[in-house]
Amino acid sequence: MSMYRPLHDGWTLTAVADEVGVAGVPAAVPGCVHTDLLAAGLIDDPYLDGNEDRLTWIGRTTWAYETTFTWTGDGSARADLVCDGLDTVAAVLLNGAEVAVTENMHRSYRFPVRELLREGANTLRVVFGSPYDHAERRRAELGDRPGAYDEPYPFIRKMACNFGWDWGPTLVTSGIWRPIGLHSWSGARLASVRPLVTLDGRDGRVEVRATVERATGGPLAVTAEVGGVRAETRLAPGEHEAVLVLTVPAPELWWPRGYGDQPLYPLTVGVAPVEEAVEEASGDQASGDQASGDEWTGTIGFRSVRLDLAGGAFTIVVNDVPVFVRGANWIPDDCFPSRVTRERLAERLGQACGANMNLLRVWGGGLYESGDFYDLCDRLGLLVWQDFPFACAAYPEEEPFTAEVEAEARDNVVRLMRHPSLVLWNGNNENIEGYHDWGWREKLDGRTWGAGFYFDLLPRVVAELDPTRPYWPGSPYSGAPDLPPNDPSRGTVHIWDVWNREDWLRYGAYRPRFAAEFGFQGPPAYATLRRAVRGEPPALGSPALARHQKAHDGMKKLLRGLGDHLPRPSGLDDWHYLTQLNQARALTFALERFRAQAPHCMGTVVWQLNDCWPVISWSAVDGDARRKPLWYAIRRAYADRLVTFQDDTVVLVNDSAGEWTGELAVTRLALSGEPLARRAFPFAVPARGTLPVPLPAALVTAADPAKELTTATAGDLSAVRFFAEDTEVAFPEADLTATAEPVPGGTRVTVTARTLVRDLALFPDRLDPRAEVDDMLVTLVPGATATFHVASPVPLDPAALTTYPVLRCVNEAKG
Template sequence: MSTFLLDGEWQLTSPQHPHIAIPCALPGDIHSALITHNTLPNPYLGCNEKDVQWVSESEWVLTRTFDYDPRWADMHALDLCLAFVDTMATITLNDQVVLQCDNMFRRYRTDVLPFVQAGENRITITLARNDVEAAKRADKLPFPVPWAVGNNQIPHMNTLRKTQCHAGWDWGICLLVSGVYDSLSLEPIQHTRLLQTRTTQIWLDDGSCQLTVTTDYEQVVASDTPATLTVSFDDQTHQIDVPATRTGTHQVQHTFTITDPKRWWPAGYGEQPLYPLTVSLNEQSITKQIGLRKLTLDTTVDDIGSAMTFMVNDCAITAKGANWIPLDALPARHTPERYRRLLEDAVAANMNMIRIWGGGMYEYDIFYELCDELGILIWQDLMFACALYPSTPDFLADVEKEVRDQVRRLADHPSLALWCGDNEVIGAINWYPESRANREKYVVNYDRLNRMLAQTVAQEDPTRSFWASSPCNGELDFGDAWHDDNCGDMHFWDVWHSGKSLDAYHSVKLASARNLATSHGLHCRR
């Protein structure tokens, strides 16, 4: 039975603004809906940024109805699936709470079959104030955890798992948006639930490649009839009879041998062939595009320190690229067309690597799919930047789930080259009075979080390297890597902050961040 989409028009209201009752498209954000219906000015123009802050200082309610499908009566579960829920959200179905969300980077799935009813059903998403919740969480911390003062205009965003630059940055406006930015759906489950598929590659001396496909599924209810799991890779298909008599989560594997593989290469080094992979179980399926390639990070000790070289198919790659921040302050403007144009422009500018900056977001699927297609390697920061972060048990447990969700979603992309713990958080230990006064305490606090990130990534994706921070000189090095190009990566600010000439860029081994300001276009000067 097919998935039922909840995308489209919802009704938007606010308890603080009873005169507002307008349509809101989901996926989408509250600010964009208000702009579309002439309730809010363009926040980019003039001084409008300060005039639109009332939106984030209000609660918002999204509501829609849907009709019961009689075929659901034969199902054993009906999963509500959604992601990119920003951020503090309570979801009710027919006035019953079915889900509480508090992490924009989690991927949520919950069974709502007990709550649906014959006829019309009403689903509601209530979005609470993020600034109020951030302050509450900060008050409960056992000791002060400095937030990104100087970047964020709203305090304590480091206590929330939300895009950090939504609260403003030195290059961007403060627009504390909220909404749901990915597709929402109801997925009927009869006997089995297809959970995830992961691939690993082993390259043999004869040049062939063994691709192992590992699939996790859940047997929701026992059945005497075995299910058939079908795995198809390129022109090879294999079927596996999976027993259905035991409920719970199960795992199956199959290995394909590709005798003459076409290798995936970064832009400028070769082509980007992609092989189709489909895993099907009953009426559920997962489809991916797989690139066959070797990838390692060479950190071999050398005469001046150590290397920091990405190796693809045993070839050293000269990394050329840029940092990537969110495409727009308004999530509704993150369109596939804009992603394609910018990434194609990057390749046209001879780039072959993009670093997804830790103060933004794990990008949408379209971003990674385009990078696979175009040959752009991805340095993937985890979402921490320019602040210190809690290491309380609740915070660590929530972030661990987030990281597992994201690594499982992204690990099969051939473009993904590296996992990195954060942006400039090691350096931030030296920025704030509290951490400077008790550096050892805050280093331990940092290590608790960063070590958990490293362990979780290693469990979910042992095929790639984890780099503790950007910049960083290596594992368990908590020193200042900003100006050290002997090992690891560095953030090269000598031109931006110190006024050196552009020629200074040529002396850097691997700069994972540098700034170059451009003038505003004429259309902005209004």
């Protein structure tokens, strides 16, 4: 028989040190100390105001979780305690006997406990040592390692961003963060199942490699079935490894979103003693409760994936079709990952799809995500680039660290490899660059830094367990250890001189093969900011606002980044709108520039899609799940078809499966709307292609740059280019009419411009935190109209919805 029993009820939490004064607090499993203390009312919300700073003691405390459960001997030969996630330094005790000591948040564990179980009440206790104490002790033993932050995260296999990042708080967690339960079984169980899915011509090939753990010495039957095809093999007594090959004739292929459909095929693998397998096949088995075998089920998709690296390129190729990546970096969606439900993931991944993304990079300072994450990506057609969890630091390679890294890699490669959305294993984030370019080599003085992981251990594990998809040592990386790692002309590049030092026009100097990380900051939605910073609206430069800005000199960089692009803000409302707008413009400029360079450039992965708490950051979706203006800008820049001005050329980008034909109309206008020059260009852009349309001097040369602009229109797509920065344009004071009328589910707002209106934006969350708008940042020429739909659960005040500070534009009239 085989039975799994979750052990999630009846837990309590106690601080081992009496002076902390926390004992017997009801605890949620899965969960963590912070969420348990918060639920008990013993701490304030770590995400609000300055509460984070008052909670550092939690990560320096030893905590004990304890529960009691009843066990009545069920006749099973074996009973295992299965721990899907222990965060992080844990001693596991059953009825007072130590079962194991663990040191890795990123892996799962299975411990045989049949001999420790008692009839009746059993006590399970998990004691979590201080992550800080453990990491600092290892650092003292091994010698310090350089990194981006003065925290000991390289010395513990734990989510690095728990220790704070330039967008995240320092909230160092402990707890049973993934399910825990008791698995009773007899006969045999499937210890691991590795489906190697490939294409053989038009047919699908599934090579199932199964590892079996035995509680019986007799022969076993191992079966596999997918797509109506079944295979079976026998294991003789003492054998533990089975290989079954299934060929599925002409399966439907799995494609990235925008390239085709995402059909998924259920795969079932079973093991049973031979006599049971025979009885089951004949239908004679009396009761499934008596089965002493095991079954594994999961979905797979048929597709091929490879990297095209010819000539320095970095192109993801799926089913022999090169894919232009329109992606974003993904960070943990909450500092307390047990709070991230499937429904929350569905919302966030839906926002990625809504912004026309086709890839998420699971960044190396976070986690191997939950099964729900990859399952949803499979169903949505979102490609997944998976970093191994190493980021922005030199990591020690001494034991037992290396053994832990190999164990976690094996665990997660096997767990995730069935997912067709997963297309790339990546060794680390920025560690190769740090070693070569950030002065780490001198500081290390010969100490290990992780090279053995990225160039040996991890590629070896991937080659052994999952040879069906590519491995890349790190990002940025140029393809060989002796090449400059952050060379735009080869492999992947990260672009951080923009934001840190340079104006965002600097993006125009880049011609990358694949831009894997770049971004620009902006504040969260107003409702998010005001929830996090309570009381009176904070003044610019106030400590209250600074607590939710984690980047070094971030507030100064935000203001400096406005450059000559936008005027100086006069208060919080202006600062909020202008810095959000500048963030959107910076990424629009970069994305359009790089997409216009296809196929030389074959991917952009912006930093970042999401936030883990309410913060001023690079995200498109803030920590309260609200879409920032950047999200709308990315949606436009990532559309299948794009019209973009690039120097003296209009580039038409067609990332759809069909040819795009039509007429391109380019007009030079006075700010008053009077046409000064116009040309029409018939065009035909091939599928997955780009077409540059050079413009004559009459369209690219202004008689008065401060008083003119150019528009380009192809069908329902358009682009606008000004000849001068906004601070130099002679904008008229905006003259517009705005009306609001109730419609089912919200309000329709109609805006008609009598003058030029630059970057019109609507912020309904200022009136109701639940309200959201369907579009943002629209520039109107005189006479043009824009319609917005505001979704809200309650009616909104029409007058407030159509005036400052809810309705904004660059050249607005506030009087």
